[in-house]
Amino acid sequence: MPHDPQQPDAKLDHYVRLLSEAEAIRGVSLGQDAWRRLRRNWVAMVSLVFLVLLGLSALLAPLLPLQSPIRQDLAERRFQPPGADGPALELAETSGGAFEEEIRALFGERTWIDRRLIRGRIALFGQWTVPSLCGTDDLGRDLLARLVWGARVSLMVGLVATLVSLVIGVSYGATAGYLGGRADNLMMRLVDVLYSIPFIFVVIFLITILDDPAIKTRLQSLGINKIMIFYAVIGAIYWLTMARVVRGQVISLKQDQFIEAARTIGASRAGIIFRHLVPNLLSIAIVYLTLTIPSVMLFEAFLSFLGLGVDPPDVSWGILAADGLQVITPVKVYWWLVVFPGLALALTLLALNFLGDGLRDALDPRMKNR
Amino acid sequence: MILFLVKRLIWIGLTLWAVFTASFLLMSSVPGGPFQSERNMSPEVRLRWLERYDLDAPLHEQYTNQLTGLVTRFDLGLSMSLQDFTVNDVIAQGFPVSASLGIFALVFALALGLAAGMVSALWRQSIWDVALMSLATLGIALPNFVLASVLILLLVFKLPIFPSAGWGSLEQLVLPAICLGAPFAAYIARLTRTGLLEILSQDFIRTARAKGLPARRVVLRHALRGALLPVVSFLGPAIAGILTGSLVVERIFALPGLGSHFIEAATQRDYSLAMGMVLFYTALLTTMNLLVDLAYAWLDPRVKLD
Numbered sequence: 218m219p220h221d222p223q224q225p226d227a228k229l230d231h232y233v234r235l236l237s238e239a240e241a242i243r244g245v246s247l248g249q250d251a252w253r254r255l256r257r258n259w260v261a262m263v264s265l266v267f268l269v270l271l272g273l274s275a276l277l278a279p280l281l282p283l284q285s286p287i288r289q290d291l292a293e294r295r296f297q298p299p300g301a302d303g304p305a306l307e308l309a310e311t312s313g314g315a316f317e318e319e320i321r322a323l324f325g326e327r328t329w330i331d332r333r334l335i336r337g338r339i340a341l342f343g344q345w346t347v348p349s350l351c352g353t354d355d356l357g358r359d360l361l362a363r364l365v366w367g368a369r370v371s372l373m374v375g376l377v378a379t380l381v382s383l384v385i386g387v388s389y390g391a392t393a394g395y396l397g398g399r400a401d402n403l404m405m406r407l408v409d410v411l412y413s414i415p416f417i418f419v420v421i422f423l424i425t426i427l428d429d430p431a432i433k434t435r436l437q438s439l440g441i442n443k444i445m446i447f448y449a450v451i452g453a454i455y456w457l458t459m460a461r462v463v464r465g466q467v468i469s470l471k472q473d474q475f476i477e478a479a480r481t482i483g484a485s486r487a488g489i490i491f492r493h494l495v496p497n498l499l500s501i502a503i504v505y506l507t508l509t510i511p512s513v514m515l516f517e518a519f520l521s522f523l524g525l526g527v528d529p530p531d532v533s534w535g536i537l538a539a540d541g542l543q544v545i546t547p548v549k550v551y552w553w554l555v556v557f558p559g560l561a562l563a564l565t566l567l568a569l570n571f572l573g574d575g576l577r578d579a580l581d582p583r584m585k586n587r
Numbered sequence: 588m589i590l591f592l593v594k595r596l597i598w599i600g601l602t603l604w605a606v607f608t609a610s611f612l613l614m615s616s617v618p619g620g621p622f623q624s625e626r627n628m629s630p631e632v633r634l635r636w637l638e639r640y641d642l643d644a645p646l647h648e649q650y651t652n653q654l655t656g657l658v659t660r661f662d663l664g665l666s667m668s669l670q671d672f673t674v675n676d677v678i679a680q681g682f683p684v685s686a687s688l689g690i691f692a693l694v695f696a697l698a699l700g701l702a703a704g705m706v707s708a709l710w711r712q713s714i715w716d717v718a719l720m721s722l723a724t725l726g727i728a729l730p731n732f733v734l735a736s737v738l739i740l741l742l743v744f745k746l747p748i749f750p751s752a753g754w755g756s757l758e759q760l761v762l763p764a765i766c767l768g769a770p771f772a773a774y775i776a777r778l779t780r781t782g783l784l785e786i787l788s789q790d791f792i793r794t795a796r797a798k799g800l801p802a803r804r805v806v807l808r809h810a811l812r813g814a815l816l817p818v819v820s821f822l823g824p825a826i827a828g829i830l831t832g833s834l835v836v837e838r839i840f841a842l843p844g845l846g847s848h849f850i851e852a853a854t855q856r857d858y859s860l861a862m863g864m865v866l867f868y869t870a871l872l873t874t875m876n877l878l879v880d881l882a883y884a885w886l887d888p889r890v891k892l893d
């Protein structure tokens with residue numbers, strides 16, 4: 218750097234050059250930066266693509282030319298190995314009340330959106346169905362269709378219950394961290410106590426009680442079904458880690474230098490919270506979101522596997538895995554009934570874990586611009 | 588130390604009390620008691636039933652009766668579905684099965700996890716490291732019932748090496764213990780690898796190497812002790828996970844352990860048995876966590892118990 222007092226022009230030149238250099242550099246937001254780094258992580262990207270495709274096919278399950286997930290055929294289609302032909306839907310009519318009745322028989326009680334999609338599917342594909350690529354089960358139902366419809370329940374429980382836990386965890390943790398002092402101490406002690414309770418057993422007990430016929434009818438009259446109970450109960454037990462992490466982050470951020478700097482240059486309080494605090498919480502929240510979803514899905518599968526999960530005709534992957542294991546006998550091994558539900562669960566959980574790890578690396582602020 | 592123990596025991600007591608109260612309230616919220624769904628029950632018989640399970644007393648009396656029975660005699664009451672069995676009987680029958688399964692699984696997880704983690708860390712970025720760590724990722728993501736199904740398909744039906752289910756011989760314990768321990772072996776392998784790599788880059792390891800110690804001694808005597816700390820603190824969650832996992836594994840392999848009884852109680856609506864077992868699990872887990880904390884403080888002199 219020129220330090221010659223006889224040449225003030227040179228110094229000025231230097232600053233002008235620095236300024237133009239600085240102008241040439243474009244600011245990179247946290248999101249852009251993270252996305253750039255995530256894109257270089259091919260394992261995470263493959264997982265992301267897989268999950269997006271899975272989510273889309275679960276969402277649009279009624280539109281896909283799948284066989285009926287609930288129609289039984291005990292005479293001819295029991296235990297068909299993978300690859301058997303798919304029967305046509307055999308709809309007698311394509312409109313009117315009788316048609317609605319047939320749709321209900323084939324796909325169960327569905328919302329109007331799903332019924333609209335099913336109609337779209339019939340318009341698109343006619344009565345043709347995909348062959349039984351994953352075989353059929355002991356009641357002659359198509360496994361592929363059950364897997365796709367089951368993905369709806371499994372993914373939905375994972376997503377919604379995680380969001381419930383996110384809302385509870387972030388607000389609890391942020392409040393504790395923000396208040397500090399005695400309130401913080403008390404709130405975190407409560408979390409410690411809750412941590413030491415083996416919630417899975419308590420939840421199973423709770424679900425047993427809520428499954429009691431008397432209570433069940435009362436809940437149903439309030440419009441609460443099993444899946445909603447799942448959302449609430451699972452969400453209510455998975456927030457503990459999130460609360461701890463968010464609290465720690467808030468506490469360390471409160472005294473961080475860049476917050477101090479923002480205050481020094483006169484940023485408003487709301488500006489500090491929304492421009493500086495929340496984005497820093499967001500990255501941690503996203504990472505924990507992707508890491509909580511698989512454990513919630515696993516828990517749902519676990520409960521369904523034990524026969525404490527969603528009620529038929531709804532299916533979830535855990536129920537399918539349990540059904541497959543039940544029909545194994547030494548005489549005949551229907552491997553597809555075990556392998557495909559397990560594969561669906563394992564691939565999804567694996568993809569979620571990889572994506573969570575990738576996001577954690579990508580959103581790490583220490584890695585910025587690297 | 589004594590103060591720490593007393594404090595922790597008080598916390599355990601409070602936790603148990605909270606769980607007891609919550610489950611008592613839940614249980615009493617079932618209208619008409621658990622026998623309401625029994626249709627063919629004459630009023631006289633019903634009265635006898637209610638009397639037998641002390642359900643005819645007012646709610647607060649039931650609460651104090653059960654609580655005093657629990658505190659003074661460790662008495663968890665009668666089972667509602669298994670005739671002539673107390674909850675204590677069921678636990679006493681199931682616990683040895685579950686405990687041996689759990690210990691087997693934990694030993695398997697520790698042995699496999701530590702070995703795999705050390706190999707990965709010492710031969711970093713070799714083919715072994717990549718293979719073992721990919722396997723660990725798979726092990727963490729794979730639900731244990733999926734693993735169990737696949738292993739049963741392969742090792743019981745395709746190649747008949749193991750008996751499929753049941754309880755009695757050591758052979759019958761191998762497959763369940765592997766299924767139960769596998770995810771924890773995977774976690775332990777990862778923790779060991781990270782811990783060992785971190786320790787191996789520290790100054791005192793360089794010193795140990797510089798003074799000419801053989802590599803084996805450096806790793807086993809100096810590095811491993813520090814690298815084991817994260818593994819020890821993982822033991823608490825691992826024990827909790829093994830207890831949970833045993834619910835599924837015992838059911839798949841038809842082992843007459845606590846987990847089978849608990850699920851049976853839940854599906855049979857045997858509320859008193861289910862509640863007693865929830866309490867037992869809570870007590871077991873909090874005690875285990877206390878032991879793990881003590882072990883941690885003993886291993887790491889920097890940790891102060893307070």
